[in-house]
Amino acid sequence: MVQTPIPSHILYPDSDGKPIAENTLQYRWIVRLVTNLKQLFKDQVAFVAGDLLWYPVRVERPPAPCQAPDAMVALGRPDGDRGSYKQWEEDNIAPQVVFEILSPSNTISEMTAKQNFYAQYGVLEMFFYDPQSHNFWGLHRATAQDSLMFINPDDLPWTSLLLNIRFEMSADGLAVYHPDGELFKEPGELFEERDKAQQERDKAFAKLRELGIDPETL
Numbered sequence: 001m002v003q004t005p006i007p008s009h010i011l012y013p014d015s016d017g018k019p020i021a022e023n024t025l026q027y028r029w030i031v032r033l034v035t036n037l038k039q040l041f042k043d044q045v046a047f048v049a050g051d052l053l054w055y056p057v058r059v060e061r062p063p064a065p066c067q068a069p070d071a072m073v074a075l076g077r078p079d080g081d082r083g084s085y086k087q088w089e090e091d092n093i094a095p096q097v098v099f100e101i102l103s104p105s106n107t108i109s110e111m112t113a114k115q116n117f118y119a120q121y122g123v124l125e126m127f128f129y130d131p132q133s134h135n136f137w138g139l140h141r142a143t144a145q146d147s148l149m150f151i152n153p154d155d156l157p158w159t160s161l162l163l164n165i166r167f168e169m170s171a172d173g174l175a176v177y178h179p180d181g182e183l184f185k186e187p188g189e190l191f192e193e194r195d196k197a198q199q200e201r202d203k204a205f206a207k208l209r210e211l212g213i214d215p216e217t218l
Contacts, residue, residue, distance in 0.1 A: 011062055012055050014083035018068070020051045022103035025131050028186075029101045033071040036176070036184040038079075040163070047077040053084040054095060056121040067117050069098035073163065087121075094122035094144070096162055102130040115139065119148055125162055127151075134173040 021027035034050035041048060053068045066084075072095040074085070087094055098118055100111065111128060118126045122144040129136045138151035140161070151158055157168040164179040176184040 006061060011059060012053075012064055012066075012084055012086060014053065016053060016066070016068055021101075022105060026101050026103050029129070029131050030070045031187055032184055033099055033101075033176070035187040036178070037071060037073055037163075040165070040178060041073070041075075041079075045076055045078055047074040047079055047082075047085075047090075048072070049082070049085065052082065054087070055084060056087045056094060058088055065117070065121075067114060069095065069118075070101045071099040073097040075162065096123065097125045097160070098123050098127075100126070100128045102128065102132075102135075104132070106130075125160055127167070129174050131173060134169070136167070136169065136174050138167075 021030060030050050034048060037048045048071070050071050051068050052072065053066050054072065055064050055066045057065060059065075072085075074090065074093055074095045076093050077090050085095070100114060102111070115126065115128075119139070124142070124144065125138065125140045127136070127138040136153055136156075138158075139148040140151060141148050142161075153169050157166055159166045165184075166177040166179075166181075168175045168177065178184065
């Protein structure tokens with residue numbers, strides 16, 4: 001008896017039906033992480049996404065193993081739109097770094113299952129943070145064959161070997177810093193900086209044109 005192949009959208013749906021966040025605090029953290037990580041890697045070959053389903057392996061019948069990290073970074077994969085991250089279509093490159101921002105309904109068993117999934121399928125750095133309780137932990141390793149090393153609040157400040165971003169803890173909770181020491185900003189602040197830089201560039205070009213210099217020739 002010949003079995004009809006199961007369509008890809010059935011095997012690998014683009015949605016798990018779960019909300020991206022349960023509250024505004026969790027949502028704000030997710031958006032801040034994704035926006036700043038995209039800014040960090042804007043001039044490099046890297047794919048950054050938030051709440052995107054990652055399928056590490058092909059299957060013939062559902063359900064396919066998957067997780068949707070709140071934020072993930074796949075170094076070596078180009079930026080661009082995707083319905084999901086199917087690893088076999090991405091040169092078999094697993095996301096090297098993932099972030100999970102906990103919501104009130106998340107349980108320890110759920111987070112343990114996520115850790116085990118990420119460990120099994122090759123994640124090198126994973127970070128978990130509860131923005132309400134300020135509880136933070138992480139795990140890291142150099143290669144997918146190595147054992148994971150635990151990161152707890154006593155280890156902070158701690159710098160990611162892959163992303164070169166720094167994690168610190170204060171009375172206000174977790175703070176994440178760019179490699180240049182700048183604090184991760186809210187998306188609106190990043191857009192304001194970009195607009196300001198564009199305005200300064202436009203002014204400089206206008207001045208050159210007043211002097212009879214075409215900026216496009218420089």
